[in-house]
Amino acid sequence: MENVIEIKNLNKKYEDFSLNGITLDIPKGSIVGLIGENGAGKSTLISSILGIIKSSYDDLKIFGLDFKTDEINIKKDIAVIFDQTHYNEEFTPNFIGKILSRVYSNWDQKTYLKYLTRFKLPMKKKIKKFSRGMKMKLEFAIAFSHNAKLLILDEATSNVDTRTEELVQVAMDKLTEGRTSFIIAHRLSTIKNADLILVMKDGNIVEQGNHEQLMAKNGAYAELYNSQFEL
Numbered sequence: 001m002e003n004v005i006e007i008k009n010l011n012k013k014y015e016d017f018s019l020n021g022i023t024l025d026i027p028k029g030s031i032v033g034l035i036g037e038n039g040a041g042k043s044t045l046i047s048s049i050l051g052i053i054k055s056s057y058d059d060l061k062i063f064g065l066d067f068k069t070d071e072i073n074i075k076k077d078i079a080v081i082f083d084q085t086h087y088n089e090e091f092t093p094n095f096i097g098k099i100l101s102r103v104y105s106n107w108d109q110k111t112y113l114k115y116l117t118r119f120k121l122p123m124k125k126k127i128k129k130f131s132r133g134m135k136m137k138l139e140f141a142i143a144f145s146h147n148a149k150l151l152i153l154d155e156a157t158s159n160v161d162t163r164t165e166e167l168v169q170v171a172m173d174k175l176t177e178g179r180t181s182f183i184i185a186h187r188l189s190t191i192k193n194a195d196l197i198l199v200m201k202d203g204n205i206v207e208q209g210n211h212e213q214l215m216a217k218n219g220a221y222a223e224l225y226n227s228q229f230e231l
Helices: 042-049 067-075 093-103 109-118 132-143 162-175 211-217 220-229
Strands: 003-013 018-027 031-035 059-062 078-081 150-154 180-184 196-201 204-209
Touching (some): 018 196, 042 180, 059 067, 078 132, 196 211, 211 220
Parallel strands (some): 031 180, 031 196
Antiparallel strands (some): 003 018, 003 059
16 A cells, blocks of 8 residues: 655654654555654654654655655645644735745635635634634635645644534545545544554554554553543
């Protein structure tokens, strides 16, 4: 099976924390959940894969391309949503659409406007006047609008209200069809049905498998799951 992400021996060291020799293959079209307690290394791993922080590795390929030599081409086909907006808060959704239509060759303005309408986001209102939930909905509208091959969501719905999460989840279900999705989540219900779940602890991937396989192991994943859903 073709892999969208291939990582060999990825390391990142800080004074008080380190990622330790992460080796990982993510198959094309799969939904991957990444879980672990705070400080386990989830966001560090994602930031390393995206080149946001500099890490060492023997090999890092995305879409079959070497990240060291093809970073620009690779990033055009990735949509990333963090737990807060990273756009200048003086911008409006209208202005952001104009900018991104020049950044992404596959930008779909019609889709963008459709999601702005669905999420009830005003075109000409500055982001700084948006609520946290509105900012997250804007991030999703952007991610849905450039036909990304890889979706990376870092706690993307952790701080939005239930209604917003429901709206986003419906759109996500449609968007993830035929695409590869990498989802970091605190709420294990978000990734229970993922094709592959990766469990991180102290900078290591300590377990991997689907929900049923990991529950059967009665290890780290089962402990986290039971702690969230015990009565």
